[in-house]
Amino acid sequence: MAAHNRRMSGKKGAQVGSGGKRRRSLEGKGPTPPAEMRKGHPKQRAAQAKARRAQGGRRRGAGKSAAELVVGRNPVVEALREGVPATTLYVQQFIDNDERVREALKLAADRGGVHLMEAPRPELDRMTGGLNHQGLVLQVPPYEYAHPEDLVEAAHDAGEEPLVVALDGVTDPRNLGAVVRSVAAFGGHGVVVPERRSAGMTAGAWKTSAGTAARTPVARATNLTRTLEAYQKDGLMVVGLAADGDTELGDLDVLEGPVVIVVGSEGKGLSRLVAETCDFRVRIPMPGGAESLNAGVAASIVLYEAARRRA
Structure with a gap:
């Protein structure tokens, strides 16, 4: 009789006090919540970013670079x-x-706002650290960088x-x-x-920007990884270009x-x-067999695809 009781105690089935857990586990979980409420969804990020923008302003400005000197007749003329x-x-x-000096003087005078200063050669030698200035030196003012959030x-x-491009190690x-130039061209x-x-x-x-730098802001990040994480919180998807990426550009x-x-x-x-921070690591198909593209060309290809899709 005792043995029979032991066999009965091992019998499978519902146990006293289960509270109907099995029945509830079979019930549906209701309709799928909208994209804005799904954790990690791009639309949820965008909605959260919009709420943050409504609560307060942004930081402005990220400092200036140092002033720069363009030295030599040909470089000065080309810069002007x-x-x-x-x-x-x-x-x-x-x-x-000579002709280059005359052109430099004319370009500076026609532009306006460029001061013309005559200086003895020893002074120009001192300014340029002994570089071969050929009697012409152009002073370029510090570039005023934007803050990443401004973009x-x-x-x-x-x-x-x-639509922003970030450069890592370029x-x-x-x-x-x-x-x-490509960012300006593709919006x-x-x-x-x-x-x-x-x-x-x-x-x-x-x-190299062919003048587009006058209307396309460049922002400077103290820490690129943290900046990308901040962009993610603002609702942006971070797409990194990589030769071994698991997503092809056309599928993005x-x-x-x-x-x-x-x-x-x-x-x-x-x-x-930076690679670990990216939401997607994307490869550009290159049937011609090239191993890699320089940053300017790679960015142009992806920007074109983004502009095509948005149109």
């Missing part, structure tokens, strides 16, 4: 032709007045979805200038560069919404922390 901002043109006393705010003020000013709202180990808005970057639907495109250097690509 391309509309690089300038405050003063220094001309050596008793300089040989998003400007997009919302215009009633548009933010040190060639010409690549920065090319990206600025983007600005470029973000890290404060360290990155190209800045030098005269070379300005020249998030380009239609608020997005920041992160481009790394041609050699090293994205840094580890």
Whole structure:
């Protein structure tokens, strides 16, 4: 009899005091909540960002770069032709007045706002640290960087979805200038560069931008990873370009919404922390077999795809 009781105690089935848990587990969980209420959904991020914007203002300004000198006859003439901002043109006393000197003087005078200063050669030698200035030195004022949050705010003020490019480890000013030009061409709202180990808005970057730097803001981030995380909280999806990315560019639907495109250097690509922060790591298909593209070209391709989808 005792053995029989032990077999009965191991019998499967509902237990006393279960409270109907099994029955409730079979019940439905109700309708799917709207996108704005689903954790991690882009629309929820955007809704939260809109609420934060309604509560208060943004920080403005992220400081200035150092003043820059363009040295030499050809570089000075090219900078003036391309509309690089300038405050003063220094001309050596008793300089040989060739065609380039005459053009530099005319361009500076026609532009207005550029002071013409005559200086003895020893003074120009001192200013340039002994560089071969050839009697012409152009002073470029410090570039005033935007704050990363300003780019998003400007997009919302215009009633548009933010489209921003961030550069990670891109040190060639010409690549920065090319990206600025592409952002302007495809309706983007600005470029973000890290404060360290990155190209800045030098005269070379300005020249490569072909004047678009005058209307396309460049923001400087103290820490790029934290800036990207702040963008995510603002509702932007972070898309990093990587040769081994698990998503192909043509399949990336998030380009239609608020997005920041992160481009790394041609050699090293994205840094580890930045790559880990990205919501998507995207590859550009290259049937021709090239291993990589420089930052300017890669950014242009993705910006074109974003503009096509948004149109």
